[in-house]
Amino acid sequence: MAANAAQQAPTPNWPYGGNSSGESQVHENPEWEKARQALASISKSQNSTKTSPTNHNTQQTGPYQAADSSAMQQQQQYYQQWYQQNQQQYAGYPYPYNYYYPMPPYGGPYPPGQYGVPGGYQTPTTPTGQAPAMPMMEDQSSSYPSQPPPPATPQPPPQSPTSTDQPPPPPPPPIPPPPNAQYPPPPSQNTYSPNGPLPYSPTDSNTMMQGYNSGQIRPGYQGYQTPAYQPPQQQGPGQGLYGGLGRVDAKKPNNSNMNKGGQQLWQRMKQAPGTGAVKFNIQKRPYVMTNQNVPSGDQAPGLASPTATNPSPGSVAATSTTSTGAAQTRPQDWPQAMKEYVQRCFTACESEEDKDRTEKVLKDLLQSRLQDGSAYTIDWTREPLPDLKPKQSRWEAVPQRSQENAIGRGGAIRGRLGARLGNYRNVFSQRSPSSSSSHSSRSSSRSPSPHSRHRDRSRHHRSDSGSQSDSSMSSDPRFPLSRRQQKGGRGRGAERERGRGAAGERGRGRGKANRGRRNMEDLASGIGKKRKGGNAGLDFHDPNREAKKQSRAARFHTKLRTEPLVLNINVFDLPNGTQEGLGWDECPIVGTCQDITKNYLRLTCAPDPATVRPVSVLRKSLIAVKTHWKSNQDYLYACEQMKSIRQDLTVQGVRTDFTVEVYETHARIALEKGDHEEFNQCQTQLKALYKDCSSDNVGEFTAYRLIYYIFTKNSGDLTTELVYLTPELRADPCVAHALELRTAWALGNFHRFFKLYRNAPRMAAYLIDKFVERERNIALRAILKTFRPFVPVEYVQSSLAFLDLDSCLAFLTGLGVTFTPSDPSKIDCKVSSVSLTTS
Amino acid sequence: MAHITLNQYLQQVLEAIDSRDGAFCAEMLSFKHPHVANPRLQLSSPEEKCQQLLEPPYDEMVAAHLRCTFAVSNHDFVEAYKCQTVVVQYPLSFQAHKEENCSSSLCMCGKGKVGDMLEKAAEQLMSCFRVCASDNRAGIDDSKKWGMLFLINQLFKIYFKINKLHLCKPLIRAIDSSNLKDDYSTAQRVTYKYYVGRKAMFDSDFKQAEEYLSFSFTHCHRSCQRNKRLILIYLLPVKMLLGHMPTHQLLKKYDLMQFADVTKAVSEGNLLLLNEALVKHETFFIRCGIFLILEKLKIITYRNLFKKVYHLLKTHQLPLDAFLVALKMMKVEDVDIDEVQCILANLIYMGHIKGYISHQHQKLVVSKQNPFPPLSSVS
Numbered sequence A: 001m002a003a004n005a006a007q008q009a010p011t012p013n014w015p016y017g018g019n020s021s022g023e024s025q026v027h028e029n030p031e032w033e034k035a036r037q038a039l040a041s042i043s044k045s046q047n048s049t050k051t052s053p054t055n056h057n058t059q060q061t062g063p064y065q066a067a068d069s070s071a072m073q074q075q076q077q078y079y080q081q082w083y084q085q086n087q088q089q090y091a092g093y094p095y096p097y098n099y100y101y102p103m104p105p106y107g108g109p110y111p112p113g114q115y116g117v118p119g120g121y122q123t124p125t126t127p128t129g130q131a132p133a134m135p136m137m138e139d140q141s142s143s144y145p146s147q148p149p150p151p152a153t154p155q156p157p158p159q160s161p162t163s164t165d166q167p168p169p170p171p172p173p174p175i176p177p178p179p180n181a182q183y184p185p186p187p188s189q190n191t192y193s194p195n196g197p198l199p200y201s202p203t204d205s206n207t208m209m210q211g212y213n214s215g216q217i218r219p220g221y222q223g224y225q226t227p228a229y230q231p232p233q234q235q236g237p238g239q240g241l242y243g244g245l246g247r248v249d250a251k252k253p254n255n256s257n258m259n260k261g262g263q264q265l266w267q268r269m270k271q272a273p274g275t276g277a278v279k280f281n282i283q284k285r286p287y288v289m290t291n292q293n294v295p296s297g298d299q300a301p302g303l304a305s306p307t308a309t310n311p312s313p314g315s316v317a318a319t320s321t322t323s324t325g326a327a328q329t330r331p332q333d334w335p336q337a338m339k340e341y342v343q344r345c346f347t348a349c350e351s352e353e354d355k356d357r358t359e360k361v362l363k364d365l366l367q368s369r370l371q372d373g374s375a376y377t378i379d380w381t382r383e384p385l386p387d388l389k390p391k392q393s394r395w396e397a398v399p400q401r402s403q404e405n406a407i408g409r410g411g412a413i414r415g416r417l418g419a420r421l422g423n424y425r426n427v428f429s430q431r432s433p434s435s436s437s438s439h440s441s442r443s444s445s446r447s448p449s450p451h452s453r454h455r456d457r458s459r460h461h462r463s464d465s466g467s468q469s470d471s472s473m474s475s476d477p478r479f480p481l482s483r484r485q486q487k488g489g490r491g492r493g494a495e496r497e498r499g500r501g502a503a504g505e506r507g508r509g510r511g512k513a514n515r516g517r518r519n520m521e522d523l524a525s526g527i528g529k530k531r532k533g534g535n536a537g538l539d540f541h542d543p544n545r546e547a548k549k550q551s552r553a554a555r556f557h558t559k560l561r562t563e564p565l566v567l568n569i570n571v572f573d574l575p576n577g578t579q580e581g582l583g584w585d586e587c588p589i590v591g592t593c594q595d596i597t598k599n600y601l602r603l604t605c606a607p608d609p610a611t612v613r614p615v616s617v618l619r620k621s622l623i624a625v626k627t628h629w630k631s632n633q634d635y636l637y638a639c640e641q642m643k644s645i646r647q648d649l650t651v652q653g654v655r656t657d658f659t660v661e662v663y664e665t666h667a668r669i670a671l672e673k674g675d676h677e678e679f680n681q682c683q684t685q686l687k688a689l690y691k692d693c694s695s696d697n698v699g700e701f702t703a704y705r706l707i708y709y710i711f712t713k714n715s716g717d718l719t720t721e722l723v724y725l726t727p728e729l730r731a732d733p734c735v736a737h738a739l740e741l742r743t744a745w746a747l748g749n750f751h752r753f754f755k756l757y758r759n760a761p762r763m764a765a766y767l768i769d770k771f772v773e774r775e776r777n778i779a780l781r782a783i784l785k786t787f788r789p790f791v792p793v794e795y796v797q798s799s800l801a802f803l804d805l806d807s808c809l810a811f812l813t814g815l816g817v818t819f820t821p822s823d824p825s826k827i828d829c830k831v832s833s834v835s836l837t838t839s
Numbered sequence B: 001m002a003h004i005t006l007n008q009y010l011q012q013v014l015e016a017i018d019s020r021d022g023a024f025c026a027e028m029l030s031f032k033h034p035h036v037a038n039p040r041l042q043l044s045s046p047e048e049k050c051q052q053l054l055e056p057p058y059d060e061m062v063a064a065h066l067r068c069t070f071a072v073s074n075h076d077f078v079e080a081y082k083c084q085t086v087v088v089q090y091p092l093s094f095q096a097h098k099e100e101n102c103s104s105s106l107c108m109c110g111k112g113k114v115g116d117m118l119e120k121a122a123e124q125l126m127s128c129f130r131v132c133a134s135d136n137r138a139g140i141d142d143s144k145k146w147g148m149l150f151l152i153n154q155l156f157k158i159y160f161k162i163n164k165l166h167l168c169k170p171l172i173r174a175i176d177s178s179n180l181k182d183d184y185s186t187a188q189r190v191t192y193k194y195y196v197g198r199k200a201m202f203d204s205d206f207k208q209a210e211e212y213l214s215f216s217f218t219h220c221h222r223s224c225q226r227n228k229r230l231i232l233i234y235l236l237p238v239k240m241l242l243g244h245m246p247t248h249q250l251l252k253k254y255d256l257m258q259f260a261d262v263t264k265a266v267s268e269g270n271l272l273l274l275n276e277a278l279v280k281h282e283t284f285f286i287r288c289g290i291f292l293i294l295e296k297l298k299i300i301t302y303r304n305l306f307k308k309v310y311h312l313l314k315t316h317q318l319p320l321d322a323f324l325v326a327l328k329m330m331k332v333e334d335v336d337i338d339e340v341q342c343i344l345a346n347l348i349y350m351g352h353i354k355g356y357i358s359h360q361h362q363k364l365v366v367s368k369q370n371p372f373p374p375l376s377s378v379s
Helices: A001-007 A011-015 A021-042 A047-069 A070-092 A095-100 A101-105 A111-124 A131-145 A161-165 A177-181 A187-196 A197-215 A218-220 A225-233 A236-245 A246-261 A261-270 A271-293 A294-309 A311-335 A336-347 A352-372 A389-393 A397-412 A416-445 A452-475 A479-491 A497-518 A523-557 A567-582 A614-633 A635-651 A657-672 A675-691 A699-710 A715-723 A727-731 A731-746 A751-758 A762-786 A793-799 A803-815 A829-838 B008-019 B022-028 B047-053 B056-071 B079-095 B099-107 B117-135 B144-161 B167-178 B186-202 B206-219 B225-241 B248-253 B258-268 B271-280 B282-288 B291-295 B297-313 B320-329 B335-349
Strands: A790-792 A827-830 B317-319 B356-360 B363-366
Touching: A021 A751, A070 A111, A101 A731, A131 A479, A177 A523, A197 A727, A218 B022, A271 B099, A294 A497, A294 A829, A336 A352, A352 A416, A416 A675, A479 A699, A614 A635, A614 A657, A635 A657, A635 A675, A657 A675, A657 A699, A675 A699, A699 A727, A699 A731, A715 B282, A715 B291, A731 B291, A751 A762, A751 B335, A762 A829, A762 B335, A790 A793, A793 A803, A793 A827, A793 B335, A827 A829, B047 B291, B144 B167, B144 B186, B167 B186, B186 B206, B206 B225, B225 B297, B248 B258, B258 B271, B271 B291, B271 B297, B282 B291, B291 B297, B297 B317, B297 B320, B297 B335, B317 B320, B320 B335, B320 B363
Parallel strands: none
Antiparallel strands: A790 A827, B317 B363, B356 B363
């Protein structure tokens, strides 16, 4: 256990920034000191002040490392966020979940990942050998180990056997191995820190997934579960451990917030992650509370003790660093003007409540600013101080909080449940900001980071983390809570703020869940809590919204310039190129099939030469089909054979006179049988083929095309067709006939039209048949309107080119024409015209 | 402006974007702007520079635009088209864009495209159009709907070129239902009505065609002689079909003397002259796509010819033989009495002649009052 813990502890510290605490502190301290001092003057509780400085140091160290490797920080931050989310989720979930689910992610991401791989990786960045860091680490580690054992033991009893079973093995010996060997996730996590964001996203997903498997053991160890268990332990160390993870921070923030907003605020700001941790603590605590009231009380003190005593800098540092590390990095990066602005804000505070509010507001504001990058562009000297009053007026919850907080302060140290609860609530509220702050820390780290990768990664992380959390939540059948939370998060959800929103809502969700589980505890207090929590949520939202608005506005003002190169033009070209390359011409095939007849099958893949007939065979095939057609008039057979011939020609890229002949033949056959589709296909092909191959039948098929346009009344295509008619073509009898027909049709000269119809060359009559009825109808109307008092049927028959009287009569009666009563061979035009026009 | 450097150019674009000067920005991306001819801007790979100066969506647009100019200067129109497509596709994904940018980048599209790229260009424009048409959120002032008409006009242009007039229908409907249709710029409206008028003409809806084309002609800027001539090419046949003959001066002013003989023949009922005129200028008429319309003038010419016969005979009962003689005079070959009946039947059916044919007596009996009503009152 110890060995494991030691390993784990150091690694986590590293990433967080346990190593180079001194430098960071030095840098930050002077600047921050001012704010702190101002805050300190305001703040009343010594404990908080004390703790805060310690935290500062530790935190600063954390940021430091972050500074060393921005990627690391980001990752960590992600981690933290992720972590938080997970924790939150977990918190919301019942114990068993913590065991199974939450544990893995936690353990996986933080300690395990860092330990197993990161330890190796990260160490290089920050020398593990450093004295200051090491002690810190050791302390933490010590604390950890101490914790793990207790939790492991305690856990089994309270929790489900399964969880117990799993945890016990890991605790001492397994722990170390799990990260490395057992847990695939840890390595991935490791990848996170070393690689940076990229590995992150995948790892996140993985971790989530993996977390289930591998993470379970560790999480239990590290104390995520432990917190819940801790109550039984009731010991400071356990808390310390927890706190180290971030629970301590959480407690601290509470206390610190209560006590000395300024410093703590800073810490919170910086330590957004830490605050996140706080959330975790809270959740867990509530569990504890619900489960075991006494232990919870114990825990609370324990929590308080670490903060107050801060004897174990390592633990505090670890906790704060872990959570804060990312956050702290920010302050360093913060523009001086912004720091001053923060100072002003706090100095303007008259009461602790004000400070608390200011804290929250500032957190949100700064986070958003940092995320946007507007923090570096805004003129902070002109920035108005946050207006607390209106918010208060809007949200009454805020004042309540402050009160609660005050209570919490008083009682937090030695636990009134209610006070604690209040604190917790507050914590929640604070958490959300903290979580947001963690975001901001990311952003801040991003902006300084020159590499676009980081940004992208970070984004991915975010999204991933969000999605992961969602997925985890959704994947778990656990409770509707998770879904609610998700929804809530989404609903709020600006992209970036999803995390926040989700966190906040989750916090609520937890609260609810906790309540449900806790039932016992807090029916009374719970109500208050609920309200509080709800209010807190609102508060959070609002500041977030404002921040969002600002961030949105900022986006428009200063967009980042493109990081990736702009080379899409070529990409765009590709599709065209590929399309061009698809022609049959480029992959000629020579068939080997000797069958004269072949059934048509639509090709769905590359043709097989063995099934394709060469042209020599196709010639025989065509003759065979023709003779078969003449003798049998079996259109289905002929059409299929023709299509298969056409297909073979197409596949082989044959475009010769023979091809033309095939298409002409098929077109004629199709025309004779009135097969529109095939005829048009052939016509289209012929039109293209005629450009390459000469044929004696060009005129014939051009005429068909003209007539077809008459049929479709497509004057536009008709005109374009006329444009391309050469004088030679016009002289072609077929074309000339078609042109005359067209003229007659255009002028409504039905007499001439039908005369031409009767004399149609070749197969034009088949085509005209398609619309002869239509033209007869029109012509008949004209006739009936023109002639008075009657017109003989013979005239109609001859004019409209009916072959015999019967067909004409059938046509007329079909239209409802009336004949003169006296002479059935004559049409009563007046009556018929009326009936025709009305019909 | 003449030969600014790339940096200057990009700076200008940047300023235009910052100041939300859509019009200027559009100019900078326009192919009609002189900067296109600037050899210093014709780069084969302007991406890097653009990327340094401009924000994400814009840099790609500008880079593509510059590459397009490069391609055009090399007469590589296919490449130019591809680049232009990149430019054009951007407003799509970039909704917040101002309409001018949208339209501006498009007006080059017409130039960048070649051959069968037309249909693809139409698709691109169509997607732009959808973006514009679906912009319901923006205020009326900066709504992308103001870009609709421009896009529609470009689409019309393409559709008319590829003979897909049926595709125009939804566009016309979109504009008809738009509450902005009378508020677009006159230039756009003139163009729009020109195309819609043409379409109505091809659909044989001559009344509406006349209305649209007349609007287009009267509102077209007086300095745009070429445009006015284009409009007249379609307006004249329509007007003649409706009985309004153009004056000689008008034809002369717009260099449309091809119509002179036609006009004369129609008003005189001189079928022979009409046939000759149509044959003589057939290529011109066919290329303008109005040959089939002018052919319909034959019906008017028949009417005028028969009217002359009526005036000569001064009776209400006209023997069909008289018309046959008249037609033969006009050297119409192989006409028989049945065809005369057919022609008369059509004229009566269309309302050009008030009367009836007595098949039994082979006579045309015309109304005693106004047997040949004025063309404008017919159809």
